[in-house]
Amino acid sequence: MEVRYRITKPIRLEVNFRISGLTALLGRSGEGKTTTLKALAGLIPARGSPYGGLRPEARPIGYLPQHHALFPHMTALANVAFPLQNLPPKTRKARALALLERFGLGALAGARPSELSGGQRQRVALARALARNPELLLLDEPTASLDREAREDIGDFLASLAEEEKTRILVATHDPELAQSAHWVVVLEKNRVVQEGPPSEVFTRPASLNVARLVGFSNLFPGQVSGFQDGYLLVETVAGTLWVKSEPLAPGTPVTLGVRPEEVLIVRKDRPLRVALRHNVIAGTIRRLRLQGPYVKAEFSGPLELKILLPRHVQDRLKLSPGQAVEVTLKPAYLQLFSSESFSSLS
Amino acid sequence: MREALTLSFLLALSSTAVLLVVGGALAYSLRKPFPGKRIVESILLLPIALPPTVLGFYLLILLGPAGPIQKVIGVPLAFTFPGMLLGATLFSFPFAFTAFREAFLSLDEDLLETARTLGAGRLRIWREIILPLVWPGLLSGALLAFAHTLGEFGVVLMVGGNIPGKTQVASTYIYDLVENLEFKEANKASALMLVLAFSLIFLTRTLEERWRSVTASRNPSASR
Numbered sequence: 001m002e003v004r005y006r007i008t009k010p011i012r013l014e015v016n017f018r019i020s021g022l023t024a025l026l027g028r029s030g031e032g033k034t035t036t037l038k039a040l041a042g043l044i045p046a047r048g049s050p051y052g053g054l055r056p057e058a059r060p061i062g063y064l065p066q067h068h069a070l071f072p073h074m075t076a077l078a079n080v081a082f083p084l085q086n087l088p089p090k091t092r093k094a095r096a097l098a099l100l101e102r103f104g105l106g107a108l109a110g111a112r113p114s115e116l117s118g119g120q121r122q123r124v125a126l127a128r129a130l131a132r133n134p135e136l137l138l139l140d141e142p143t144a145s146l147d148r149e150a151r152e153d154i155g156d157f158l159a160s161l162a163e164e165e166k167t168r169i170l171v172a173t174h175d176p177e178l179a180q181s182a183h184w185v186v187v188l189e190k191n192r193v194v195q196e197g198p199p200s201e202v203f204t205r206p207a208s209l210n211v212a213r214l215v216g217f218s219n220l221f222p223g224q225v226s227g228f229q230d231g232y233l234l235v236e237t238v239a240g241t242l243w244v245k246s247e248p249l250a251p252g253t254p255v256t257l258g259v260r261p262e263e264v265l266i267v268r269k270d271r272p273l274r275v276a277l278r279h280n281v282i283a284g285t286i287r288r289l290r291l292q293g294p295y296v297k298a299e300f301s302g303p304l305e306l307k308i309l310l311p312r313h314v315q316d317r318l319k320l321s322p323g324q325a326v327e328v329t330l331k332p333a334y335l336q337l338f339s340s341e342s343f344s345s346l347s
Numbered sequence: 348m349r350e351a352l353t354l355s356f357l358l359a360l361s362s363t364a365v366l367l368v369v370g371g372a373l374a375y376s377l378r379k380p381f382p383g384k385r386i387v388e389s390i391l392l393l394p395i396a397l398p399p400t401v402l403g404f405y406l407l408i409l410l411g412p413a414g415p416i417q418k419v420i421g422v423p424l425a426f427t428f429p430g431m432l433l434g435a436t437l438f439s440f441p442f443a444f445t446a447f448r449e450a451f452l453s454l455d456e457d458l459l460e461t462a463r464t465l466g467a468g469r470l471r472i473w474r475e476i477i478l479p480l481v482w483p484g485l486l487s488g489a490l491l492a493f494a495h496t497l498g499e500f501g502v503v504l505m506v507g508g509n510i511p512g513k514t515q516v517a518s519t520y521i522y523d524l525v526e527n528l529e530f531k532e533a534n535k536a537s538a539l540m541l542v543l544a545f546s547l548i549f550l551t552r553t554l555e556e557r558w559r560s561v562t563a564s565r566n567p568s569a570s571r
Binding site for chain 1: 464466476
């Protein structure tokens, strides 16, 4: 489904993008994600397709605002039955109950929204939004009101929902983790689409430094191309010459290199490095270590400051401690090159 | 006593009915921002700060013989029930309006928008979402206005003139009794008014609490 919308109020916004299966509309807050969803739902004046000119009640969509908007004076069952008004009362109730049961909420049919957890409320709202078999489901920041555990599951849940229901889901989010579970990612920046594609592409080859930051390249540093050898680009940096898997570029070109914290590798003295990894070894010390869920977040300080994310089992083996001297290596294929923008735009 | 009390009830009931319709409509339409909103609201809330005699005085000039209203409709409204109704309604307006406004302001816009995306037209949204959520607020505002009109003294005295059997209400009746040193009768009437006032305020508070518990799960929407 191709979306083309032009909005002037409350903000000026012009967006063209594709929706395919579970599509993540990724962007920081205030970049127009909610506005785009509301325009598609017909809730703000906008021109475009699909559904341009139709009243919200006539659009084949389901809409879930950030806090789900369950009707607080109705039970979960009555909420789900609300959109089924055209059915006879008995069928209506049975269908609403079936929907609730599908989402594992049959036992809570009689509960009011205030008696449900964040995740349960979200599922009731999803059941309600799906009741009219919408062609497109719009979800605004579905991770915002969930606890950590539920947050981790929601991406996979929505992806399989899109597949099972054969429905399109557009989810506005600032959460790269959720976007990774999507079939298609659309990045919104400064009220326009700056990149779209499958997550494997957007997450590994972000189109700009801002997109790079948004999708998790938190280590970014400047360099200058010095040559091309054996299929690798040679880039001079404060940490010496780094080998980067890339097309050739003219020597002297200023570039920015980016690497994800989970893709910075710690060199193990007891294991020989493969050839490709031998070039990009940097020596330094571990400055800080912090536990973050199942990961250990480390700060590496050497010629470069790098953030490192290690699975806990790796730390259990390496037993890193603050102040310890280590060597890290940056795999040439994991180093992302940003040639179009200068380093000064980073600050 | 019975006559004055009946008139008080009639006055309070009619002004509450007017307030529900006019105040309710105004509160609903004023819930969204627009230029000059603060000025409009200040004018509507003015009777809170105005001495009843000032309001009564202006109304008397407006409604009295040779006043502008008489020129339009042919009869003066001063010292009549409709005149008193106008005065009492204006005077109780801020109380009802504030409660109504509170009720409509607490309506989550997301609920109304989502209801539309679920296929509900405006009438259905009013019937099934707005009214069920705001009725305790509307009712508590109405009860407060009713109680306030029942106890009103200054404006009804100025505009109504305290004519026994015609414009004398419970409050002005008690005033008359005290002036004539009929303390026994005044005591009886005052006790009755005290019980009435307490019951009404108690009912209002009960409704307010119930209303808060229903709307407690509401979440404000902050993103755009």
